[in-house]
Amino acid sequence: MLRSGAEEATCCFDVGWKVRRVEFCPFAAGASLLAVVGEKTALLALQTIADGDEALRTAAEVPESHASADDCAQAAAWGRPGHRLQLATVGLTRVQTHHVPPHEGPITLTSAKLPASLAGQAVYDCCYLPQGNTLAVTGDACRCDILQMGGDAMSSTAEVVRSFNLRSDGVAVRAHAQQPDHLMIAEAEGTVHFVDLRAPDRSVPTLSRSLPAAARAGAGLRDADWCPTDPHLVGAVAGSQWFGWDLRHGGGGGGDASAHVGEAEPHGAAAFRWSPSGAQFAVINSLNAIYSYIYKHLSIYTSRYICICIYIYIYIYIYIYIYIYIYIYIYIYIYIYIYIYIYIYIYIMNIYA
Numbered sequence: 001m002l003r004s005g006a007e008e009a010t011c012c013f014d015v016g017w018k019v020r021r022v023e024f025c026p027f028a029a030g031a032s033l034l035a036v037v038g039e040k041t042a043l044l045a046l047q048t049i050a051d052g053d054e055a056l057r058t059a060a061e062v063p064e065s066h067a068s069a070d071d072c073a074q075a076a077a078w079g080r081p082g083h084r085l086q087l088a089t090v091g092l093t094r095v096q097t098h099h100v101p102p103h104e105g106p107i108t109l110t111s112a113k114l115p116a117s118l119a120g121q122a123v124y125d126c127c128y129l130p131q132g133n134t135l136a137v138t139g140d141a142c143r144c145d146i147l148q149m150g151g152d153a154m155s156s157t158a159e160v161v162r163s164f165n166l167r168s169d170g171v172a173v174r175a176h177a178q179q180p181d182h183l184m185i186a187e188a189e190g191t192v193h194f195v196d197l198r199a200p201d202r203s204v205p206t207l208s209r210s211l212p213a214a215a216r217a218g219a220g221l222r223d224a225d226w227c228p229t230d231p232h233l234v235g236a237v238a239g240s241q242w243f244g245w246d247l248r249h250g251g252g253g254g255g256d257a258s259a260h261v262g263e264a265e266p267h268g269a270a271a272f273r274w275s276p277s278g279a280q281f282a283v284i285n286s287l288n289a290i291y292s293y294i295y296k297h298l299s300i301y302t303s304r305y306i307c308i309c310i311y312i313y314i315y316i317y318i319y320i321y322i323y324i325y326i327y328i329y330i331y332i333y334i335y336i337y338i339y340i341y342i343y344i345y346i347y348i349m350n351i352y353a
Contacts, residue, residue, distance in 0.1 A: 013056035015042050018072075025078050026228065026276055029085050030100060033059055037073040037089050041098065043107065062098060063109040077135065079128025081149075088135055088149075090114075090123045095135065095158050097149065112150055113157040117141070125172045129197075130180040134161070138170025144185045146197075164195055172236075174226040182206070184234065186224035190216035192234055192245070209245045211238055212259055219268070225281070227274040235281055237269035242283045 020038040025031060034056065036042040045059035073089035073096075080086070087098040092114075099108045113119070123139040129146070135158070138144040144164040150156035168189035175183055185205075186192045193205035211221060219239040227233035232247045242262035262283070271284040 011046075011054045011056050013044055015040070020072065020074060021076050023076050023078060023087075025085070025087075027078065027080055027085060029080075029102060030078070033100070035076055035078070035087050037076045039072050041073060041076075041087075041089055041096075043087070043098070043100070060100070060104065060107050062107055074123045074139075075126040075137070077126045077128050079133075079135075081128065081133040088126065088128065090126050090135075090137055092121075093119050095147065095149065115145075115147075115157060115160050117160065118145060124170060127173050127175050129175050129183070130177055136173045136175065136183060138166075138173045138185060140169045142166045142168060142170070142187075144170050144173055144183075146183075162197070162200075164193075166193075167191075168220075171221060172224040174224075176226050176228070176231050179231045184224070184226045186221055186236060188220045188222075190221045190238065192221075192224050192236060194247075207247065209234060209247070209259065211236070211243055212261065215239060215241065215243070215261075222269065223271045225272050225274050227279065227281075228276050229274075229278055233274070233279065235272045235274060237272045237283060240268045242269055242272055242281075 015036055017039040019036055023035045025033040032045045034044040034046060041062050043059045043062055044056045047055055049055050071091040071093050073091050075090045077088050085100040089096050094111050094113055096111045121139055121141045123137050126135055126137040128135055133149045135147045143166055145160050146162040147158040148161045149158055166187045168187045170185060171188050172186040181198045183195050183197055190211035192209045194207040196206045215238045221236055221238045224236035234245045236243050244260040267285045269283050269285055274281045
């Protein structure tokens with residue numbers, strides 16, 4: 001973790017083995033938990049100590065893996081199927097599920113074999129779907145597979161219930177709590193797809209966003225993320241730059257004119273992550289330096305809502321103006337009517353006087 005403007009970490013923890021991925025828990029029930037996966041799996045907790053400093057400690061002992069020594073975890077994802085907090089790690093041959101208790105206690109471990117179509121393939125990313133005990137995985141198989149996780153038996157095999165073919169390696173996959181029927185899949189050739197999970201026989205994306213042609217011809221897309229607080233915002237990194245899309249605005253074909261292009265990062269851009277609490281995001285370069293940003297392009301679209309408010313104000317103003325005008329007109333009409341009535345009354349009285 002880096003403080004804003006700082007050049008050194010505020011706290012460190014040596015797990016003693018090679019780390020491939022770290023994943024903070026996105027759920028309130030485990031907001032302080034950090035999963036560290038690689039040759040082994042560790043669960044750490046971030047806590048505040050004296051003078052506001054931070055420290056990492058072991059949150060719970062993780063049971064020994066059922067996988068072989070060379071079957072290291074390649075990807076990890078937090079999920080809450082059935083409101084039970086759990087961490088899934090995907091290796092070359094197995095998916096292991098670490099069940100985290102609601103209060104401090106022992107972690108239980110279950111394991112399932114990967115189906116034959118995925119066994120031995122490199123997996124670059126995975127995520128839990130909001131509904132059911134299902135896991136989406138993608139990697140160098142040029143495919144995104146949705147796995148139905150079985151029971152607790154160690155001999156069970158995860159079942160592929162849906163597959164989406166890609167033109168290149170899948171580098172990122174994300175689900176969204178506000179869009180439970182859709183899945184974001186990013187592939188290395190430079191396109192981010194959104195597929196509708198409600199159509200069982202449909203594998204064609206309902207929406208896609210592509211990098212500009214120059215970026216697609218370069219190093220290719222390396223990572224992508226879906227903003228957890230706004231399902232319209234998507235970000236990615238390719239080469240040495242970051243790219244952002246607002247899905248409310250139209251995309252193009254080979255070169256997406258709606259992509260916002262960020263500045264070049266020193267040493268290239270390796271990962272993109274949105275903040276869990278707003279439109280801020282971080283870009284990590286190949287030397288693990290972290291650069292944080294605010295998605296300022298939101299102000300372009302926020303101005304539309306300001307215009308709508310102005311239109312409503314003008315409409316109300318005109319309505320009140322017309323109402324007052326009609327009121328004054330009726331008041332004058334009644335005044336003239338009374339004046340004429342009094343005039344006629346006086347005239348008649350004078351005749352009979």
